[in-house]
Amino acid sequence: MSETPPPASAAFLLMALGRRIREEVEGALKNEGIALRHLSALGHLAPNPGLSYSELARRAGVTPQSMQATLAALEARGAVARDTDPGRGRTAELHVTPEGTRLQRTAMAIIAEVDDRLRARLDDESHQVLTRALFTLFRGEVE
Incomplete structure (x- = not known):
């Protein structure tokens, strides 16, 4: 006697499929030397140059320290440029460079x-x- 499988859980299927897709995208992005966190930062900064680290972090759902590390990596790569000198308490004037735009296009492809x-x-x-x-x-929001 064969048993009928339990009904599928939409939440579980979405999580599992999301994990698979994320792994596939992250693997391809890694070949380009970036990660989803870099793409997220570029995506939030490109239409809003000059956003603070804190605001970028809030929009991306990460800590300001994590966003600072992400943006430092993008700056070192030439994907983000700073128009102000770094310093504690200063608002960084950051913007996406042509290299950052190229990375965004590559990631979106x-x-x-x-x-x-x-x-x-x-x-x-x-x-x-x-x-x-x-x-x-x-x-909607999951309650």
Whole structure:
């Protein structure tokens, strides 16, 4: 007698799939010498040059110290430039450089490739339904 498998948990499936996708994207980004945290910082800073470390950290959901380390790595790579001298208590005037824009484009192309592989496993209607459902879930909060 075969047992019927338990009903699938949407939360568990989303977490497991998210972990797989994250690992795939992070692996490809590593080949470019960056990580998701770098992409996140660039993504928040590009449209808002001059944001403080604290504000960037808040938007990215990390500590200010972590954001400082992330931005220091991006600055060393030439992806972010500082228009003010570093110093305690000073607001850093940071902006994304052309190298940072190139890194963003490269990362977004990597993510698009992963998305294309996911999309290829679904018909158009299923993809549209899934995308709408994910947007609905993303806009709401888990209670």
